[in-house]
Amino acid sequence: MNAGTEGVPLSCEHLSIRYGGTRVLEDVSFSVPSGCVYALLGRNGAGKSSLVRCLVGQQRATSGRAVLFGRDVWRDRAALMARVGVVPEEPDAPPELSPARLVALTGRLYPRWDEAATRERLRRFAIPMETRFARLSKGQKGAVQLALALGHAPELMILDDPTLGLDVVARDQVFSEVIGELADRGTTILITTHDLAAIEGIADRVGMLREGRLVLDESLEAVKERYALPLERIFADVTSASAGGAR
Amino acid sequence: MSERVAVRGLMAVAAREVSERIALLGLAVVVAAVPFLAPWIGIGDRPLLGVLLGVVMVLAAAVLTGSSVIASDLAERRLGFFFSRPVPWWSIWGGKMLAAFVLTFVAGAIVLGPSAAVGDWRLPGGGWWVRIGVPGLIAVIGTVNVLAVGYRARSLWFAADLAMTGALVWIVIRTSRGLMTWGVWAISYEFITPALWALAAAVTVAGAAQMARGRADITPSHRVMSIALWAVLTPVALGYAAWGTWVQRMGPADVRSVLSAWSAPKGSWIVVTGRAGWPRPEGLSATLLVNTSTQQFRRLGPGFSPLRPPFTSDAMRAVWVSDPFGQKPRLTVADLGSGEPALTDVPLPVPPGSVRGFALSPDGRQAAIAQDALATVFALGSQQASVTFPLGSGRLSAIVFDVVGRAHVLSARQDFLLPGTLDILVLDPATRKGSVTGHIDTRGNPLEVWGPGGERVAVVHRQERRPSLTLHDGTTGALVATLVPEGRAGRIAATFLRDGRLAVVESGSGVILRVFSAEGAESWSLDVSPTYSVTRATEVAPGVIAVELSFRGRGSRSDTVLVDETAGRVIRRENGLRPAASSWFAWRAQAGPDDGSLFVDDRGALVRLDIVTGARQVLLGGS
Numbered sequence: 001m002n003a004g005t006e007g008v009p010l011s012c013e014h015l016s017i018r019y020g021g022t023r024v025l026e027d028v029s030f031s032v033p034s035g036c037v038y039a040l041l042g043r044n045g046a047g048k049s050s051l052v053r054c055l056v057g058q059q060r061a062t063s064g065r066a067v068l069f070g071r072d073v074w075r076d077r078a079a080l081m082a083r084v085g086v087v088p089e090e091p092d093a094p095p096e097l098s099p100a101r102l103v104a105l106t107g108r109l110y111p112r113w114d115e116a117a118t119r120e121r122l123r124r125f126a127i128p129m130e131t132r133f134a135r136l137s138k139g140q141k142g143a144v145q146l147a148l149a150l151g152h153a154p155e156l157m158i159l160d161d162p163t164l165g166l167d168v169v170a171r172d173q174v175f176s177e178v179i180g181e182l183a184d185r186g187t188t189i190l191i192t193t194h195d196l197a198a199i200e201g202i203a204d205r206v207g208m209l210r211e212g213r214l215v216l217d218e219s220l221e222a223v224k225e226r227y228a229l230p231l232e233r234i235f236a237d238v239t240s241a242s243a244g245g246a247r
Numbered sequence: 248m249s250e251r252v253a254v255r256g257l258m259a260v261a262a263r264e265v266s267e268r269i270a271l272l273g274l275a276v277v278v279a280a281v282p283f284l285a286p287w288i289g290i291g292d293r294p295l296l297g298v299l300l301g302v303v304m305v306l307a308a309a310v311l312t313g314s315s316v317i318a319s320d321l322a323e324r325r326l327g328f329f330f331s332r333p334v335p336w337w338s339i340w341g342g343k344m345l346a347a348f349v350l351t352f353v354a355g356a357i358v359l360g361p362s363a364a365v366g367d368w369r370l371p372g373g374g375w376w377v378r379i380g381v382p383g384l385i386a387v388i389g390t391v392n393v394l395a396v397g398y399r400a401r402s403l404w405f406a407a408d409l410a411m412t413g414a415l416v417w418i419v420i421r422t423s424r425g426l427m428t429w430g431v432w433a434i435s436y437e438f439i440t441p442a443l444w445a446l447a448a449a450v451t452v453a454g455a456a457q458m459a460r461g462r463a464d465i466t467p468s469h470r471v472m473s474i475a476l477w478a479v480l481t482p483v484a485l486g487y488a489a490w491g492t493w494v495q496r497m498g499p500a501d502v503r504s505v506l507s508a509w510s511a512p513k514g515s516w517i518v519v520t521g522r523a524g525w526p527r528p529e530g531l532s533a534t535l536l537v538n539t540s541t542q543q544f545r546r547l548g549p550g551f552s553p554l555r556p557p558f559t560s561d562a563m564r565a566v567w568v569s570d571p572f573g574q575k576p577r578l579t580v581a582d583l584g585s586g587e588p589a590l591t592d593v594p595l596p597v598p599p600g601s602v603r604g605f606a607l608s609p610d611g612r613q614a615a616i617a618q619d620a621l622a623t624v625f626a627l628g629s630q631q632a633s634v635t636f637p638l639g640s641g642r643l644s645a646i647v648f649d650v651v652g653r654a655h656v657l658s659a660r661q662d663f664l665l666p667g668t669l670d671i672l673v674l675d676p677a678t679r680k681g682s683v684t685g686h687i688d689t690r691g692n693p694l695e696v697w698g699p700g701g702e703r704v705a706v707v708h709r710q711e712r713r714p715s716l717t718l719h720d721g722t723t724g725a726l727v728a729t730l731v732p733e734g735r736a737g738r739i740a741a742t743f744l745r746d747g748r749l750a751v752v753e754s755g756s757g758v759i760l761r762v763f764s765a766e767g768a769e770s771w772s773l774d775v776s777p778t779y780s781v782t783r784a785t786e787v788a789p790g791v792i793a794v795e796l797s798f799r800g801r802g803s804r805s806d807t808v809l810v811d812e813t814a815g816r817v818i819r820r821e822n823g824l825r826p827a828a829s830s831w832f833a834w835r836a837q838a839g840p841d842d843g844s845l846f847v848d849d850r851g852a853l854v855r856l857d858i859v860t861g862a863r864q865v866l867l868g869g870s
Contacts, residue, residue, distance in 0.1 A: 019466075058330045058463040078253075078335040087330035093328050096267050108259035109332040149331075209620050 008070070009034055010055065011190040015064035017050050017212075021181045024050045026212045027064070030203070037179070037189045039199040039220075042209030043239050052160040055190065068156065082111060085149035088158040089192075091141035095134035099127050099144050103151070106169040110152045118151040125173070139170040146178060156174055157182060159191040163198070171198060196231045206231075207235070210239045227237050256334030260342025261349070262315050271308055275357035278304055282362055297362030305355035309384060312347035313391030317389070317454070322399040326463040327852050341456035345453075347388045361744055378436055381445035385545075389450025393476060396457065400469035411477050415484040422491035428570070428694065429495050429549040430522075430532040437528070449479035497523050497533045499544050502868040504535040504851030506550060508827040510844075511562035516583055517845065518558075518565065519611055519853060520550040521868055525830025530776045536565055536581055536588065539855075539866050545588055546687045554602065558583075561612030564625065566593075566614065571602040578614070580627070596632045597623045597837035604644035608642030608652055613676055617644040624654045634674045639663070647697035647721075652676060655701040655721055657687070669706070671724045685724030690715065690733070697721065698743040703765055705730070705741045705749055714739045716751060718767045740783050744812060750784040750792050758782050759808060760794055771815035775808050785826040787844055788858045791818065795825045809858065819861065823849040 011031035017024040022215040025047040032038040053059035054066045057077030107113040125143040163171040208216040227234045251350040282297035320326040329339045349441040404627040420572040423433035454473035461468025479499045503524030510517040523531040532550025556567030569577040605618030624630045626726045646656045661667035676679040690708040701721040716731035736753035758776040780796040787793040797805040805825035809818040827845035846854045852869025
């Protein structure tokens with residue numbers, strides 16, 4: 001247990017990732033306070049997904065570490081996942097199972113599991129319960145993953161570009177209904193996304209990655225005040241190759 | 248997180264994997280019916296088909312499940328579904344491997360069970376499952392998993408995996424072949440069981456490490472898996488190779504049980520073939536050249552060669568063929584004149600192929616080799632043959648040099664097991680010519696024993712049933728005498744004495760020793776034993792014949808009756824001893840009188856017997 005980060009749901013400490021000679025992340029440090037919605041932004045290939053894999057204990061950092069609730073997530077992944085909900089960028093549920101069977105299977109993997117609430121959430125998303133996961137649309141798959149990630153009432157949600165490939169209606173549903181609701185309940189959220197307009201209304205803090213480095217990590221309000229520009233423009237300026245560090 | 252959740256997670260993962268592949272069990276039910284329908288649709292024998300389909304089903308299920316339960320999820324990035332849940336890695340890995348094991352086992356049981364139930368085959372006992380069944384299944388499933396992950400990772404590490412596999416397989420095959428050459432049967436339960444368990448352990452450790460350290464990403468998973476796999480298998484393979492090398496370095500002190508031995512015409516060098524004991528493996532045998540005075544020794548090669556290494560008459564050299572049954576036999580000379588015997592490989596000017604007979608001229612200058620289709624005489628050390636001659640059907644052939652340095656050998660015109668004619672070939676290195684000088688009619692399956700200098704040859708016909716014995720001129724093949732007609736003895740053994748006479752032992756209701764002159768006239772006969780036994784006669788000292796009585800066949804307890812060959816009377820019976828030179832294996836290609844006074848006792852010790860006093864001196868082995 002790390003005394004300094006014990007109360008912080010999520011923090012990165014000098015985290016670097018290299019694949020052979022290729023640098024993906026370089027000395028990334030930030031933390032997400034309790035109840036905060038943290039939007040991690042970056043262009044394609046900036047290292048967001050690698051960072052998320054480190055944050056959920058599925059990949060080991062080359063150096064530094066990811067810490068959830070004061071514990072090293074690589075070492076204590078299994079215990080920590082009881083408090084964390086994860087929605088991956090690509091749906092990874094077993095393709096041959098129906099949502100109904102996925103709910104049953106996932107429930108057996110958690111010590112606490114609210115099956116009724118999960119089924120209710122899937123009903124609200126209008127998911128056909130007996131259709132094989134592989135046959136669902138991309139939006140439906142994302143909704144199922146989201147419902148499964150929420151079934152154990154996590155204290156921390158990590159969402160890796162959850163609206164990628166979704167239509168406008170589905171995107172609004174994810175952001176306004178789900179993330180908004182979670183934020184209102186005080187759940188800590190880390191979300192990576194390209195949908196800057198959508199996060200503008202819900203994010204408390206924003207971090208921007210450029211070529212593996214965290215070049216911005218501030219409250220959204222402070223960023224907007226400092227730049228006096230729309231978030232899209234700020235993102236473009238900060239993450240363009242010619243820009244200098246803005247941290 | 249409680250253990251209960253972890254175990255529940257393991258079972259949930261396993262159940263999901265089984266349910267995904269439940270069609271496999273349906274297929275097994277269909278396949279199980281095939282053997283019972285076979286008689287009606289005419290596709291083969293029910294018991295054979297049942298077992299064949301069962302084995303195929305087990306292997307197919309193992310390959311199918313082993314290649315998919317983990318590798319597919321890894322390659323398609325679906326393993327993160329489980330890793331983002333609060334279950335430990337071993338729940339995920341254990342659940343998947345348990346499912347693969349259960350599916351394979353149940354699929355096999357479904358196919359094999361009905362045919363076992365109707366008595367087409369018997370279920371193996373518990374020992375088989377521990378030795379082969381369980382480690383075999385784990386090894387197959389785990390190996391397929393390792394291969395599938397490596398293949399689907401599509402990285403350079405897979406090329407390294409294949410290279411390592413090739414290197415270790417080469418080491419294991421080379422070591423096993425070496426061991427088998429030395430009589431250690433490396434394709435037996437004693438070797439296969441530890442090999443299977445080692446492979447099962449290695450692929451299990453590799454799979455576990457892959458899941459524990461590589462987790463949901465196939466590239467690091469594969470890397471970790473490879474490192475773990477080779478970290479286990481490399482020391483095992485190198486350890487096996489080192490052990491194999493150590494095993495083959497057998498010396499006189501390692502001999503527990505002597506099989507045969509004979510001594511040089513003079514001096515203290517002997518050649519001994521013996522089996523090793525613990526800690527070396529059962530079955531290991533070697534032929535050693537040993538100086539009984541100084542304990543110096545040289546390994547001549549594996550045991551059980553029928554080509555006993557001959558000494559020159561001055562005992563200054565011993566010559567032997569290494570790897571006689573390989574495609575590239577070698578000829579080695581031991582110079583016994585120096586303090587430390589020097590070994591030299593000398594040219595063997597014969598075509599590739601196994602050697603069926605070998606002889607050295609008494610002066611040690613000429614050597615003769617019989618191969619499957621060729622007899623060759625050459626000067627020792629020469630790159631070229633002096634004379635060659637075609638030889639009949641491949642069989643172990645005794646060769647002998649006569650007093651003028653010509654080699655005599657028998658050649659069968661037909662399959663040597665059938666009745667027909669044996670040609671006498673004489674190869675003369677002086678004139679560089681070979682010729683057929685005579686013929687001998689045989690009833691089939693002949694065994695020849697040459698007299699000193701090749702003047703006479705005794706032939707036992709049809710050794711296996713109603714044998715007979717004839718004596719012939721060693722050059723023309725002219726029949727000198729029929730010494731034992733067909734139907735008189737159950738077994739016949741013959742050996743020439745130093746003076747040219749022939750000692751014959753007939754085994755029937757009793758054992759009779761008869762001695763004949765070189766002209767076939769019977770000198771005397773002696774009832775050695777009133778009961779049947781497997782026998783041999785050997786001249787163990789000038790004027791003394793030892794008759795071995797082996798009561799229950801080879802390898803069992805033997806007694807020896809010493810007989811005065813002049814007076815034709817028993818000197819004494821030596822209990823628990825047999826003449827060392829009369830090895831059942833080395834005897835077939837015997838080309839001259841045995842050199843004696845070496846015996847093997849019932850404990851397998853090589854003993855020098857004082858013929859006069861009966862005192863026994865243990866030289867080696869027996870402990």
